[in-house]
Amino acid sequence: MATTALLLVDLQNGTCGPGQAERRPEFDRLFHERTLPQVQRALGLCRGAGVEVIHTVIENLTADGRDRSRDYKRCGMGFPPGSWEAQVIEPLAPLAGEIVLPKSSSSPFSSTILDYLLRNLGIDELLVAGILTDQCIDHTVKDAADRGYRVTCLSDACMAESLERHAMALQCFSGYGRQLEVAAWAQELG
Secondary structure, X not given: OOOEEEEEEOOEHHHHOOOHHHHOHHHHHHHHHHHHHHHHHHXXXXXXXXXXXXXXXXXXXXXXXXXXXXHHHHHOOOOOOOOHHHOEOHHHOOOOOXXXXXXXXXXXXXXXXXXXXXXXXXXXXXXXXXEOHHHHHHHHHHHHHHOOOEEEEEEEEEEOOOHHHHHHHHHHOHHHOEEEOHHHHHHHHO
16 A cells, blocks of 8 residues: 555535535535535545645635636635635544645646656555545546556545536546445455
8 A cells, every 4th residue: 555645635624614505505415415424434544544735725826826726716716814614524634744835726736846846755556535525626637647647536436516417527527447446445455
C-alpha cells in the first residue's frame, strides 16, 4: 500500500457540512445515510493500512477569489482562505501528517501541486472518494488516468446532487479506471 493514496475530494463544511440540510435537504440526507459512512470506512481502512491520505478542499488562494477558475467564478463557487467553509468536515478531520490541498478548480490536478506531490511520495495508484461525482470526481479521475495513475473510484463513497446524476457520472468515466464499492475494496485489502 506504500504506492497508494486515498484522495478525498471536497468533503468540507461549505459543501457537505452543518447547515446543508436547510439548503439541500435531500442531498444532506443521502450524504449522511449513504456516502459519509462509506467514506469513513474507507478512511479508517486506509489509515489502518498506512495508505497516504490527501484531502482536497475548495479554497481560494485570495480573499476576493480572483485566482479561481473561470468556471468557479461563473458559478460563484469558492471559499475564502482559512474560512470555516474551507475546512474538512469534522467526521473526516485530517490527522497530523495528512495533507490538505486547497484547490480553486474542479480538478486538483489543474489548480494544485497534486501531481508533483504524488510523484514525490512515490504514489502510482489513487483511490478517489468525495463529491460531486459528476463534477470534481469526474475531472479528478480522468485527469489522474491521463497522467498515468492507476485509479479506483470508490463508487459508494462518492455522491452527486442526485442518485441519477451519480449513476450517469460513473458510467461516463468508467473507462478511466476501476470502480469498486468500499466493501469490495476492503476485501482486496485483506
